[in-house]
Amino acid sequence: MADQDKLPVRLGPVPETLLWNLYHRAYEARQPRTVLHDPKAIELVDRLDYPFEETFGPPHPLLAQGQALRVRTFDDAVRNFLAEHPDGTVVNLAEGLETQYWRIDNGRAHWLCVELPETAELRRALLPDTERRRTLARSVLDLSWMDEVDTEGGVLLTAQGLLMYLRPPQVRELIAACAERFRGGALVFDAVPRWLGAATLRGEKGPARNYRMPGMPWSLNAGELPKVRTAHPGVVDVRELHLPRGRGPYFGALTPVLYRLPGVRNLRPTMTAIARFA
Numbered sequence: 519m520a521d522q523d524k525l526p527v528r529l530g531p532v533p534e535t536l537l538w539n540l541y542h543r544a545y546e547a548r549q550p551r552t553v554l555h556d557p558k559a560i561e562l563v564d565r566l567d568y569p570f571e572e573t574f575g576p577p578h579p580l581l582a583q584g585q586a587l588r589v590r591t592f593d594d595a596v597r598n599f600l601a602e603h604p605d606g607t608v609v610n611l612a613e614g615l616e617t618q619y620w621r622i623d624n625g626r627a628h629w630l631c632v633e634l635p636e637t638a639e640l641r642r643a644l645l646p647d648t649e650r651r652r653t654l655a656r657s658v659l660d661l662s663w664m665d666e667v668d669t670e671g672g673v674l675l676t677a678q679g680l681l682m683y684l685r686p687p688q689v690r691e692l693i694a695a696c697a698e699r700f701r702g703g704a705l706v707f708d709a710v711p712r713w714l715g716a717a718t719l720r721g722e723k724g725p726a727r728n729y730r731m732p733g734m735p736w737s738l739n740a741g742e743l744p745k746v747r748t749a750h751p752g753v754v755d756v757r758e759l760h761l762p763r764g765r766g767p768y769f770g771a772l773t774p775v776l777y778r779l780p781g782v783r784n785l786r787p788t789m790t791a792i793a794r795f796a
Contacts, residue, residue, distance in 0.1 A: 544556070
């Protein structure tokens with residue numbers, strides 16, 4: 519694609535993290551034995567006028583595979599929902615340039631993406647709305663987005679790469695509002711452990727040379743998952759969702775063991791969980 523045909527992109531610090539995720543997801547999707555078939559992610563990277571490698575450094579294979587396996591964990595949860603509610607609604611809260619719809623849509627469900635205005639503009643330019651899939655330009659903290667959700671066929675919400683950038687009271691209020699409004703539904707979310715959240719708040723750099731992740735005010739260790747139930751009486755169950763098995767020694771053999779070792783399971787950079795509502 520010629521440079522003049524590419525779409526320039528400039529985002530604020532937190533929205534810019536969606537480009538880090540896309541960059542690594544597309545890298546993993548290009549691998550011969552990829553753990554995530556995601557041609558749409560590759561297409562989006564190729565369409566953007568953005569200095570991916572200059573900003574984030576060369577792709578890190580282990581991080582890229584971990585990102586892709588996390589994405590597959592979300593995909594599996596949504597697939598399970600669609601198997602039981604084929605005409606349901608999937609609400610993706612701040613999914614950025616996630617391409618889950620193109621991987622697992624069943625041809626019947628409705629999809630609503632709730633994004634900050636600057637991210638919504640970029641997403642619509644790259645992924646225009648359709649009859650069953652649309653993007654709503656609104657902060658997830660402006661709970662009026664809930665009025666846009668069709669609840670007739672059942673609702674599943676996802677918050678991938680979102681909650682850690684909110685303040686703890688905001689996370690609690692958002693989960694409580696979802697539990698109150700979407701009875702019988704569920705929220706799939708991810709969280710970073712406390713050591714990683716603290717490192718970002720100190721301004722420490724991650725693995726990329728020139729890129730510093732924004733601060734993550736909300737963090738949660740694996741053993742603290744039951745605390746999520748205290749957000750609202752309607753949160754009746756919270757449990758961790760394990761990554762699928764991947765390639766190589768770490769994701770193929772070691773990662774499954776880490777779930778069973780309390781002393782080291784918080785060393786993982788993220789965990790994914792599902793909260794179910796009464």
